[in-house]
Amino acid sequence: MTVRNAQEGTRLLPGNLHVPEDCRAVSEVLARVGDKWTVLVVSTLGGGPKRFNELRRALGSISQRMLTLTLRGLERDGLVTRTVFPTVPPRVDYELTRLGRSLLEPVNGLSLWARKHRAAIAEARGRFDAEPTKRA
Numbered sequence: 001m002t003v004r005n006a007q008e009g010t011r012l013l014p015g016n017l018h019v020p021e022d023c024r025a026v027s028e029v030l031a032r033v034g035d036k037w038t039v040l041v042v043s044t045l046g047g048g049p050k051r052f053n054e055l056r057r058a059l060g061s062i063s064q065r066m067l068t069l070t071l072r073g074l075e076r077d078g079l080v081t082r083t084v085f086p087t088v089p090p091r092v093d094y095e096l097t098r099l100g101r102s103l104l105e106p107v108n109g110l111s112l113w114a115r116k117h118r119a120a121i122a123e124a125r126g127r128f129d130a131e132p133t134k135r136a
Contacts, residue, residue, distance in 0.1 A: 037070040049095040
């Protein structure tokens with residue numbers, strides 16, 4: 001009979017978790033996927049390929065420039081593909097890549113969490129803002 005230690009199989013963490021290279025890498029990825037417009041574009045493209053103006057109409061208040069920059073960044077990061085069809089006028093479709101589709105679950109989860117807890121956060125902000133300044 002083998003007796004297992006309660007800690008057996010538990011991965012030990014290093015004493016210093018701050019690894020500059022890792023922090024930069026995580027920061028770069030979070031800057032891309034945590035951006036408001038990125039989240040909305042990824043969610044919208046989750047329903048299938050869209051043309052630029054379809055995306056723009058679906059997103060409502062996004063400017064043409066911001067949508068262009070967001071799509072370019074997503075394409076650069078391998079999350080979106082841009083396909084140009086040789087028609088007159090040219091047709092351009094944007095679609096999530098496999099990597100982009102893998103982002104749908106966490107993006108949708110975060111969106112659901114935000115909607116579910118929006119009122120509680122607003123209430124907490126109200127309490128915080130109403131307190132006399134005690135913070136240094």
